Amino acid sequence: MGMTMTQKILAAHAGLEKVTAGQLIEADLDLVLGNDVTAPVAIHEMEKMKIQKVFDKDKIALVPDHFTPNKDIKSAQHCKIMREFAMDQEITNYFEIGEMGIEHALLPEKGLVVAGDVVIGADSHTCTYGALGAFSTGVGSTDMAAGMATGKAWFKVPSAIKFVLTGKPGKWVSGKDIILHIIGMIGVDGALYKSMEFVGEGITHLSMDDRFTIANMAIEAGAKNGIFPVDDLAIQYMKEHSKKEYKIYEADEDASYDETYVIDLSKLKPTVAFPHLPENTRTIDQVGDIKIDQVVIGSCTNGRLDDLRIAAKVLEGRKVAKGLRVIIFPATQAIYLKAMEEGLLATFIKAGAVVSTPTCGPCLGGHMGILAAGERAVATTNRNFVGRMGHVESEVYLASPAVAAASAVTGKISGPEELGL
Amino acid sequence: MKAFGRVHKYGDNVDTDVIIPARYLNSSDPKELASKCMIDIDKDFVNRVKPGDIIVANKNFGCGSSREHAPIAIKASGISCVIAETFARIFYRNSINIGLPIIECAEAAKEIEAGDEVEIDFDSGVIYNRTKGTKYQGQAFPEFMQKIIKAEGLINYINNQ
Numbered sequence: 001m002g003m004t005m006t007q008k009i010l011a012a013h014a015g016l017e018k019v020t021a022g023q024l025i026e027a028d029l030d031l032v033l034g035n036d037v038t039a040p041v042a043i044h045e046m047e048k049m050k051i052q053k054v055f056d057k058d059k060i061a062l063v064p065d066h067f068t069p070n071k072d073i074k075s076a077q078h079c080k081i082m083r084e085f086a087m088d089q090e091i092t093n094y095f096e097i098g099e100m101g102i103e104h105a106l107l108p109e110k111g112l113v114v115a116g117d118v119v120i121g122a123d124s125h126t127c128t129y130g131a132l133g134a135f136s137t138g139v140g141s142t143d144m145a146a147g148m149a150t151g152k153a154w155f156k157v158p159s160a161i162k163f164v165l166t167g168k169p170g171k172w173v174s175g176k177d178i179i180l181h182i183i184g185m186i187g188v189d190g191a192l193y194k195s196m197e198f199v200g201e202g203i204t205h206l207s208m209d210d211r212f213t214i215a216n217m218a219i220e221a222g223a224k225n226g227i228f229p230v231d232d233l234a235i236q237y238m239k240e241h242s243k244k245e246y247k248i249y250e251a252d253e254d255a256s257y258d259e260t261y262v263i264d265l266s267k268l269k270p271t272v273a274f275p276h277l278p279e280n281t282r283t284i285d286q287v288g289d290i291k292i293d294q295v296v297i298g299s300c301t302n303g304r305l306d307d308l309r310i311a312a313k314v315l316e317g318r319k320v321a322k323g324l325r326v327i328i329f330p331a332t333q334a335i336y337l338k339a340m341e342e343g344l345l346a347t348f349i350k351a352g353a354v355v356s357t358p359t360c361g362p363c364l365g366g367h368m369g370i371l372a373a374g375e376r377a378v379a380t381t382n383r384n385f386v387g388r389m390g391h392v393e394s395e396v397y398l399a400s401p402a403v404a405a406a407s408a409v410t411g412k413i414s415g416p417e418e419l420g421l
Numbered sequence: 422m423k424a425f426g427r428v429h430k431y432g433d434n435v436d437t438d439v440i441i442p443a444r445y446l447n448s449s450d451p452k453e454l455a456s457k458c459m460i461d462i463d464k465d466f467v468n469r470v471k472p473g474d475i476i477v478a479n480k481n482f483g484c485g486s487s488r489e490h491a492p493i494a495i496k497a498s499g500i501s502c503v504i505a506e507t508f509a510r511i512f513y514r515n516s517i518n519i520g521l522p523i524i525e526c527a528e529a530a531k532e533i534e535a536g537d538e539v540e541i542d543f544d545s546g547v548i549y550n551r552t553k554g555t556k557y558q559g560q561a562f563p564e565f566m567q568k569i570i571k572a573e574g575l576i577n578y579i580n581n582q
Contacts, residue, residue, distance in 0.1 A: 365443045
């Protein structure tokens with residue numbers, strides 16, 4: 001029996017010829033990531049360890065992105081702990097707010113992750129880097145501490161579900177619609193403890209930004225990781241962004257999968273996840289008349305340049321509905337700058353949206369766009385749990401940048417077709 | 422190692438956002454986190470919970486964010502064990518790593534009710550419902566994880582190596 005793509009990467013990093021699903025292994029880490037919420041807890045745990053120095057100062061990434069620019073005194077204290085640790089340990093990849101971004105958009109952009117890597121991050125959306133053909137997964141702060149000290153982590157080798165993507169997606173169907181469709185199909189625990197391996201010729205129609213969005217939300221189906229094969233587009237991305245050597249792993253032809261789903265992308269429609277789980281999906285023609293109070297476009301899921309370009313295409317020459325708050329967050333400083341140069345930010349501001357510096361902010365109900373009781377938001381973010389964006393009686397509807405931007409114009413959940421686009 | 426206490430019962434997909442909402446993540450102090458534990462799903466939990474109490478839930482407990490603050494808040498509330506049909510994987514890792522006992526058992530998760538008094542023997546994996554007189558066999562941990570739990574968490578385990 002052969003190995004899946006994920007199993008091959010894990011075997012290589014554990015120094016083993018072969019691994020099988022369920023096996024417990026210890027793997028070498030290529031990168032350990034933390035942010036201003038999770039790293040302070042990890043730093044506190046590391047203080048209790050006999051090993052007091054990080055295993056490799058070039059293989060740690062610390063990104064203050066959740067409650068930054070510092071939202072209050074307590075958050076400022078946490079950022080200070082992380083900053084001082086970074087200075088003390090001479091961490092190469094610490095990004096102060098002027099050069100930062102939302103961690104999962106930032107790390108690939110800075111070339112810190114390439115195909116074949118094993119990455120852990122004390123943030124659940126660390127699975128994003130599977131778009132590049134890396135094994136990456138979210139862990140907690142104690143795992144991060146142990147990873148920083150030893151350069152290793154324990155894993156239970158996952159089995160996998162194969163998603164064969166075929167066909168070309170329609171005009172307004174993006175990576176977000178594809179992953180929401182999949183989560184709606186298999187449920188929020190549909191891939192629990194497993195890998196989601198995406199294959200098929202349909203992938204050739206997906207931009208890198210689409211792939212990042214899909215891999216990013218693998219965790220919303222409970223998966224350990226989501227991963228794409230490495231094609232010319234991924235290689236081109238890595239060459240443009242990284243000096244690191246990449247290594248391509250391919251699943252064996254006789255690899256075993258728990259399940260296989262074939263998804264014809266040409267049949268998908270823009271998809272929205274209703275409160276309070278990402279699995280509560282409906283296609284845009286089934287949403288009904290849902291008035292909204294806020295639109296958020298951004299996050300580690302959908303704050304990349306392609307996402308902003310799509311939103312701008314919809315908002316160009318149009319106005320935000322009266323009384324609606326529309327908040328747009330480019331995911332990194334580089335994306336922010338490019339969006340400015342391309343005139344996207346001007347389009348947003350002229351339409352009546354606000355544009356913010358990169359931050360996780362409202363996605364997790366941190367700051368910069370908190371909802372009051374009874375309010376509803378359409379967001380390009382990744383979770384719509386109870387109270388996720390603010391008050392426990394508020395609601396979040398997850399959608400693509402195209403749907404979020406169209407909804408910003410109409411004031412209710414709408415697809416771009418409603419605007420004649 | 423044994424646990425005994427009264428049960429607080431929840432349903433499917435209890436996420437880490439309702440266990441400890443992000444608006445309280447500007448603290449990492451276990452006591453402060455415990456004072457807000459479960460606030461968005463069960464406001465009265467912090468008033469009801471007593472040392473030794475047990476949380477029982479259905480599938481995918483602890484889904485969502487990787488915040489270790491969630492198991493930390495539960496442990497600091499005095500909860501001695503969480504029983505669920507299944508756990509989300511990051512929550513599962515985090516609980517083992519910080520020494521919060523958890524156990525998977527579909528039948529126990531289904532049948533045990535709020536307020537029941539339950540006893541758990543971690544060595545055998547046996548869950549005994551004293552109120553109803555029913556017994557369940559929970560899934561025992563692999564040896565490697567048992568070692569981490571015995572060391573009271575991953576950090577001690579690594580220090581001892």
